[in-house]
Amino acid sequence: MQTIGFVGLGAMGAPMAWNLDDAGYELLVYNRSDGPTEPFADAGIEVAESPRELGQQADVVITMVTDDEALAAVLDGPDGLLTGINGSNTVIQMSTVTPDATLAAAETVRAQNSRFVDAPVSGTVGPAEEGTLTVLAGGEDDVLDDVEAILEAMGEPVVRCGGVGDGARMKLFVNLLLGDMMSAYAEALTFGAAQDLNLDAMQQVVEAGAVDSPLFRIKGELIAARDFEPRFPVDLQFKDLRYANEVANDVGLTLPQTAAARESFSAASAMGHGNEDMTAVLKYLESVAGVTVGE
Amino acid sequence: MQTIGFVGLGAMGAPMAWNLDDAGYELLVYNRSDGPTEPFADAGIEVAESPRELGQQADVVITMVTDDEALAAVLDGPDGLLTGINGSNTVIQMSTVTPDATLAAAETVRAQNSRFVDAPVSGTVGPAEEGTLTVLAGGEDDVLDDVEAILEAMGEPVVRCGGVGDGARMKLFVNLLLGDMMSAYAEALTFGAAQDLNLDAMQQVVEAGAVDSPLFRIKGELIAARDFEPRFPVDLQFKDLRYANEVANDVGLTLPQTAAARESFSAASAMGHGNEDMTAVLKYLESVAGVTVGE
Amino acid sequence: MQTIGFVGLGAMGAPMAWNLDDAGYELLVYNRSDGPTEPFADAGIEVAESPRELGQQADVVITMVTDDEALAAVLDGPDGLLTGINGSNTVIQMSTVTPDATLAAAETVRAQNSRFVDAPVSGTVGPAEEGTLTVLAGGEDDVLDDVEAILEAMGEPVVRCGGVGDGARMKLFVNLLLGDMMSAYAEALTFGAAQDLNLDAMQQVVEAGAVDSPLFRIKGELIAARDFEPRFPVDLQFKDLRYANEVANDVGLTLPQTAAARESFSAASAMGHGNEDMTAVLKYLESVAGVTVGE
Amino acid sequence: MQTIGFVGLGAMGAPMAWNLDDAGYELLVYNRSDGPTEPFADAGIEVAESPRELGQQADVVITMVTDDEALAAVLDGPDGLLTGINGSNTVIQMSTVTPDATLAAAETVRAQNSRFVDAPVSGTVGPAEEGTLTVLAGGEDDVLDDVEAILEAMGEPVVRCGGVGDGARMKLFVNLLLGDMMSAYAEALTFGAAQDLNLDAMQQVVEAGAVDSPLFRIKGELIAARDFEPRFPVDLQFKDLRYANEVANDVGLTLPQTAAARESFSAASAMGHGNEDMTAVLKYLESVAGVTVGE
Structure with a gap:
């Protein structure tokens, strides 16, 4: 069975890696900071010193990091993944990054004679733990065939979205x-509340x-409890809407409703709710x- | 068992009336034009000459007509329902009308010493036939208790939304x-299509x-088939968004996204798609x- | 010279009436409440008891009242203007009312064999006093020719906008x-202030x-002084934007920016600034x- | 008198340079392509081989190029301006570039011990020829004092906007x-036209x-003539609105109306009007x- 290197053991990455371990894959992990690697080390899973080492030892390398900048930091530099891979590797990029960053990463990986899969996921920590993330896979069909079992260990369904870049585009579409x-x-909900409609009745009707x-x-229950702990915070949703509007403006579209939603998230963020759950857009209204x- | 008078045998009203018949209620029907009453007459159900006659003979009268104007036409005038009811009646208003029209109707009905229930429904022809409409019931609890079995013959669930007017408000909330x-x-979908994402893949991800x-x-399947036959046409959805924005402006809210959606429906209507299904808002974009x- | 009856001696109407007096017209005035008529009575100008009396005595009757409802109150009822006019009158409607109210008023006036001019004004109290209001005149050319001198006593320019209704439509256009x-x-300004740009510099650049x-x-100076005393309050501007959006939706347009502005005025009003000057839309932002x- | 080096002899830059020549300054010019330098050479004005040479010979260097990328191209590289300046220079950056690009340019110029002025202009070719551009000047007061006469040779008024970066911010504010x-x-105008209001009457009222x-x-006259030749094209205005929205989102604002305007320009561009004058946003509506x- 193939050896899988996994970079990025955050809230999403860690359970995804454990699911690969459960599926019987030989695992090798790396994380920028040490804390998150400890449970893996405790379980006897090898911890690499750098992305470079991971590239040298693993057949397949999965990247699951925060954003465009973090992905570049994994790939580039003397200890970067690009210096470790060598033609027998497949890199599966699963972070939520922009289509541009995806295409750039694919180009540099392919320049090392390695194969690239664009496979961001849709879903939160629960589905990551349960292995039911939606995988948005972009790449050549034969490469996708080769990694399908790996992707299926982390998510279900694995949706084939097209070529490299289309996974990232699909992620933006759904967000x-x-x-x-x-x-x-x-x-x-604000419309109803201003007319004294009962929250429970509104939710029953919906x-x-x-x-x-x-x-x-899911969000209705949290709103009823006035629980705004961040699952997917306002500022991340706001970032995605900004990016979607930019792409739409680039490719020649008008998205009036999305533009309005973006401004509402901007307002919620400006009013200090950026680190609360995306439901806190409600607080602006x-x-x-x-x-x-609910009161 | 109570006698039920039913006014308005349109696409929604007719199956609702049949469901009351199936439930064993003594039925009496009225429709402004004759055609829709024929199947009822053929089945031996009595057809009234006027809303007035219906009010005189039925314990409970259900109104299921097009809009505020049609409801006023049923209530008012020498042959109107208000001249027929007399203190032993309950009027259940199920048309989609405005909260203002609902409150006005309730006032005139109560002035005839009759009881009033505000009970618009959410759902289309399919649920109307299957008796699974969501009933948005507003009224006093004891009156609602008395008519609950009747409402349950037409819909499920019957959600108690508050007092008279709250049914109409809830209908506007959900629309x-x-x-x-x-x-x-x-x-x-336009965002995805402009980037050549495949419709089927987008729908799988959603x-x-x-x-x-x-x-x-439901709508995704129709869009894939480019089927824009009206189930709920652009112009009716547009009317509801206009009305919702007016109410929101009246009660002191800002609804930027709903305002943008209204303008998109306005554009679709202006471009000639008003009588197509609400999905045709897509054609503007x-x-x-x-x-x-999908192409 | 013709006798002019003037209904509505508010902040705008009073200076307009004085300008007619200055121009040498025989004047007769009426106001719903007594206070505003006193200065006119003191100056020896006749005060009518009712709109009816005004219609009986004046050749030309000018209406300058608050809104659709106030105009209907002037026209209708036993003491209304319609019972006083009789075929030799010309009614010049100068209030800011809707095109629909204008057309309805024209119809009832014409049914009394009298002539109707639709002539709302653009401008505030200053121009009303100086006689420099923009007059938005709608009507038949020969009727407009006959009243041109009267209109010119109150405003400049007198713009011929088309037929009856087009004055009201033009007023909505400019508002x-x-x-x-x-x-x-x-x-x-909010954009600049959030980046610490100086208000005075911004205004110089504009x-x-x-x-x-x-x-x-004008408004920039008031904002610099944080003076939000109402010249044209938020709620009146808000009403006009609502009405403009309704008309636009009726005639088949999309007005996305106006819809957004409307929601900003709605927000300002909801936050308690409805009676402040229209500049207070800034307070929401x-x-x-x-x-x-400015700070 | 100081020697001035001028980089960028486009539609705006050329008349600005001529105005400096008229004011008696010793001039030295550079342009990426040769054509635009010819009239200057013909007039006996020295043409530099590179921005580097310009930096070596001129006391004050003015940059007036297309965008962020063009500015970087002038500054960087072996023949770039940065390799030519040396501590006795002042660079006046007058291109319309982003605040970020302005701050980056200032940093690199200052690293060469030279002084930096941020001075974009507001206005089009006409004011550039007449020397009546609004100059949006950002920088330290003593540096601005030193270059004031130079700026006044090209524009009037010269508005002091604050420090370096505030000129670029002010430009974005006004756009x-x-x-x-x-x-x-x-x-x-679309609102009026849809109700058959006459364009000439609308313009009189405005x-x-x-x-x-x-x-x-200005724009009304062009619209009346259906002349959409680009003075300031849709796509440049669109770019500025996009950038303004991005900045607003960065600094914590909601700009719902500007967001709606941006989407209208996006629609006009998507419909093929990007290279027409900004008035062509009308064509979308x-x-x-x-x-x-106008018809």
Whole structure:
């Protein structure tokens, strides 16, 4: 069985790596800081000194880091992954990064005669633990065939989105929809609350109709509890909407509703809610209206 | 068992009336034009000559007509329902009308010493036939208790939304969310299509994630088939968003995203798609972007 | 010379009436409440008991009241203007009312064999006093010819906008632009203030460029002084933007920017600034951004 | 008198350089391509071989190039300006570039012990020829004092905006307002046209009121003539609105109206009008409404 190197043991990466371990893969891990590697070391899993070493020892290397900058830091430099890979490797890029960063990474990896898969995931920590992340896979079909079992150890379904870059584009597509829906739900709840509609009744009506959605059930429960602990914070959703608007402006579209949602997230962030859960976009609307949903 | 008078045998009203018949209620129907009453007459159900006659003979009268004006036409005038009711009646208003029209109707009905229930429904023809409409019930608890079995013959769940007017308000709440989601989905699909993402892949990703919704499944299939036959046409959804924005402006809110969605529906209507299904809001976005989703 | 009856001696109406007096017209005035008529009575100008009496005695009747409802109250009822006019009158409607109210008033006036001119004004109290209001005149050319001297006694220029209704439409056109510009200026100032640009420098730059406007000079000075005393309050501008959006939705347009401006005025109103000057739309933006322009 | 090196002899730069020549300054010019330098050579003005040479020979160097990239190309590289300056120079950066690019340029110039002035201009070719550009000057007061006469040879007024970076910020401030006003004017005209208001009457009303502006007079005349030849094209205005929104999102603001204007410019660009004058944002609105302003 193939050896898998895994870079980035954060809240998402760690459970993904454990699922690969559970699936029987030979694992080798790396993390910029030491803390997150300890449970792996304790379990007898080898910890690499650098991305370079990981590239040298593993057949397949998975990157699961924070953003474009973190990905560049993994790839580049004297201890970077690019100095370690050598033609027999496949790099599976699973971080949420931009299409541009994805294409750039693919080019440098391929320049080392290695293969590249673009495979960001949709889902949060729960699905990461359960192995039910949606994997948004972009790449050549034969390469995707070769890594399919690996991807399936971490997620289900594995959706083939097209070539390299299309995984990143698909991630932006789904997060655009996520941001718009979250903001729409916040507007609807504020609309109801300002007319003294009961939150529980509003949620029953949503759940009984065509507009029902796991998002509204999960976030609705948290709103009812006024729990704004960050699962996916305002500022990350805000960043995705900004990026989606930029891409849309680049490719020749008008997205008036998404632009409005972006400005609402900007307002929520400006009002100090950037590190709260994305549901806190509601707090901006409540503040203007002088109402509190659920009270 | 109580006699039920049913006014308005349109696409929604007719199956609702049949469900009452199936549930064993003594039925009496009225429709402004004759055609829709024929199947009822053929089945031996009595057809009234006027709303007035219906009010005189039925214990409970259900109104299920097009809009505020049609409701006023049923209530008022020498042959109107108000001249027929007399203190032993309960009027259940199930049309989608404004909160203002609802409160006005309640006032006139109560002035005739009759009881009033505000009970619009959420759902389309399919749920109407299956008796699974969401009933948004507003009224006094004891009155709602008395008519609960009748409402349950037509819908499930019956959600108690508060007093008279709150049913109409809840209907607007859910249709605001519906319009925003439809327009958001259209923006997301256009965004993807402009980047050559495959429609089927986009739909798989939506269905696998937190943003999944019956709305996106139903409408997504129709969009894939480029089927814009009206289920709920652009112009009706547009009307609801306009009305929701007006109410929001009245009660002191800002709804930037809903305002943007309203303008997109306005654009779709202006471009000639008002009588197509609400999914045709997509055609406005496609026209600007010069792309066709699903091609 | 013709006798002119003037209904509505408010902040705008009174100086307009005085200008007619100065121009040598025989004047007869009416106001719903007594206070505003006193200065006219003191100056020997006849005060009518009712709009009816005004219609009976004056050749030309000018209406300058608050809104659609106030205009209907002047026209209708046993003491209303319609019972007083009789075929030799011309009614000049100068209040800011909707095109629909204008058309309805014209119809009832014409049914009394009298002539109707639609002539709302653009401008505030200063221009009303100086006789430099812009008069937005709609009507048949020969009727407009007959009243031109009267209109010129109150304003300059008198712009011929088309037929009856087009004056009201033109008023909405210019107030749409006014609302959008006010909100745009507020956004620009907040944008600058959040980056520590100096208000005085911003105003110098605006005044030196193509974007210069009397509006920005007048309102800019008030903003610099943090003077939000109402000249044209938020709620009136808000009402006009709402109405403009409704008309736009009726005739088949998309007005995304105006819709956004409307929601900003809604926010300012919701936050308690409805009775402050329209410049207070700035306070909503400042509140979100946590900055104060001019400090 | 000081020797001035001028980099960038485009449509704006050439007349600015000529104005310096007229004011009696010893001039030395450079342009990436040769054509634009010819009239200067013909007039006996020295043409440098590289920005480096310019830096070596001139006391003051003015940069007036297209964008961030063009500015970097002037500064960097073996023949770049940075290799030529040496402690006795002052660089006046007058291109429209981002605040970030301005700050980066200032840092590299200062690292060569030279002084830096941030002085973009507001205005088009006409004011550039007449020497009436608005100069948005940012820098230390003593440095600005030293170059004031030079700036005044090209523009009037010279507005002191603050430190280095504030000139670029002010430029973005005024172009944000410009874009919002252009789009607002386009919405207003479409609104009027859809109701058959006459363009000439609309323009008279605008010119007579508080909303009057040189922008509306200049652009209104071009719209009446259906002349969309680019003075300031859609795509440049669009770029500025995008950048303004990005900055606003960075510093913690909500700019809903500017976001809507940006999406309208995006739509106009997507529909193929990117290289037409900014007035062509109107064509997007006309296309949706099915009307043509001025017809």
